[in-house]
Amino acid sequence: MVRLTVYLIAKIISHKTRNEEDFEQYLRKITHLNLSDKNIDAIGDLSLCKNLRVLYLYDNQISQIENLDFASNITHLYLQNNCISRIENLSSLKNLEKLYLGGNCITVVEGLDKSEEIRELHIESQHLPRGEKLLFDPRTLRSLAKSLSVLNISNNNIDELEELAVLENLTYLRAVDNQLQDVEDLEVVLNKWTKLRRMDITGNPICRKPKYRDRIVVQSQSLESLDGKEIKEMERQFLVNWKASKAARKKSKDRVTDEHILYQHFSDFEKLYPILPVHHNPSVKEKTDFLVVSEMHKVKRKPLPRILGKNKSDEKSG
Incomplete structure (x- = not known):
């Protein structure tokens, strides 16, 4: 297997560098590094890349998040489709805004209680043990409550969203192909998500309930799109009036x-x-x-x- 080091970087990008340029100096300058699909199984010492802001490591064989303490400037980290089983060693990434962890083996969303700037978290399609669902550490949720605006938790056997109500600044939720069933529970959470603009929960049992779309449109005044279909103001007003008349x-x-x-x-x-x-x-x-x-x-x-x-x-x- 392959360990990610500066020597691997040198081998991969040597043809892009000028001969007269000192390689170490080059590493100190780079802001974007794409090492996706390189059969990498471990992250080694990259401490020379102090100005790194975007790191692509998706489609590899990485089993542990490590050796990123140097990367205080990273804003985007792409680690999807690896073999990661735990979210850890990210507390030094104070400027991290977007974290991509889809397609790994994570069972608990944790280890982000020091990450208060994350705006997007993509943790869809984890390879979970049969019958289990993705869990959320309350400490991490409280830490993300003010900053997180985009959350992708699709295909994780999730059957309720009540604990996510603390994410008060959420604007986009993608939770397709889960096990959400109760419209009443969803209505309760929508009362908390006053800034939610888009929500996609197609492929859940809840979508087969009578008047499912009508109830959600009436419940959330901020939603502009549901399951990929735009909500027009005329539609919402009609449903609100119809509900009032029925009552x-x-x-x-x-x-x-x-x-x-x-x-x-x-x-x-x-x-x-x-x-x-x-x-x-x-x-x-x-x-x-x-x-x-x-x-x-x-x-x-x-x-x-x-x-x-x-x-x-x-x-x-x-």
Whole structure:
């Protein structure tokens, strides 16, 4: 296998350098270094490349991130499609903005709690053990909360996004081909992502739910594109109005139903226990029976006897 060293760099780029130029001086000047697809399995000493800003090491056999302490100026690091199993040794890269780690063997997004300038993290399609999903270290998420704007976590068996709600400045989420299923959980996260402009979650079970797109468009006022399809303001306004109208109809229907139930209750009660005439003076026992029935709402099948008031003929005879 091949170890990445300055001698390897010299061999690869010697034909591009001028003979009169000192090689070490050249290494101190270079800002971009492309060593992709060179069968490299380990990163050696590159400390001479102090001005390096962009390093391409994708499509190799690298198993460990190491020997990058010198690279404090690096802003873009491409390590996708290697054999890396852990994110580590990146704390010295204070200016790192874009990190590409897709197609490795990483199981936990960690080791970035000192990296507070990362704007893009691409960690899609990890070779995970069967049945496992990509996990996130809360410390790393808190560190990325203010800076991260682009996150690619596609094809990682992820089934919920709640823990990612702390990424308050996220503008683009790509999470295709995962196991997201619950629209309600996604709606909760969207309330936190107030700056999200694009989201692509095609290939998830959630996309087969009824009215999935309508619910997401209504929930997120900032989204401009969902699953690669533009969200037009006319579409959002129509759906918002439709939801409001539906809610108003439901509220009205519930009110009518409640009123009907209340009316039916008193109607049935009146049939079983008619209101006594005003001039009637019931006995103590009759008053007690009536109050017990009224307060306990116990409807008896056998009605109380109707008590009639005195008529005029009775008054005269008396």
